[in-house]
Amino acid sequence: MSETPAIAVTPEPPYYAVIFTSTRTEGDRGYGSMADEMVRMAAAQPGFLGVESARDGVGITVSYWRDLESIALWKRVADHLAAQRQGRETWYAQYEVRIAKVERAYGFQREEV
């Protein structure tokens, strides 16, 4: 997603993270376009703070949210429910979802020379 930074810009903790780790089945079968669409939809949800995503073998997507209510609402959005179902039917060999409260955060940014 060119419009979003690779490393999410998030507010001071506390806030929530949804850590979604997955392994895929073979072939794309509409996965890539669905994944892009889900990121676009999540970003428009109330309470969305940012997302980071990488896949090489295992895929890790971490989305950040203001509170548990925002996460619960996003989980129940109709198009997202359909994507979750097709994920289990088609796209994922295995996944794990972990919901975690971010208590502390710090970072580093290289000085440009």
Next chain:
Amino acid sequence: MSETPAIAVTPEPPYYAVIFTSTRTEGDRGYGSMADEMVRMAAAQPGFLGVESARDGVGITVSYWRDLESIALWKRVADHLAAQRQGRETWYAQYEVRIAKVERAYGFQREEV
């Protein structure tokens, strides 16, 4: 790391996650071997529960720990301190570390046909 599963096998929550998101500078410059060594060392630390890692553009490594004390101890291990310093001097363009308490987790495993 062939000896560890791509998706970490973690106990029932609560436990802690350290979400480390980074972008790299150009070239390897010893990064790959250091990263492998840090995973080996972390896995031998008290309170270590598992790790998941992927890089494509952005790198995301999530390590799981029993409690905050385990995380604090690992942060202060001498070889790890040296890797953190060289990370800032050489390997990373930017990073963010988020320490989060995993409150809930659930997963999916495809049935083999």
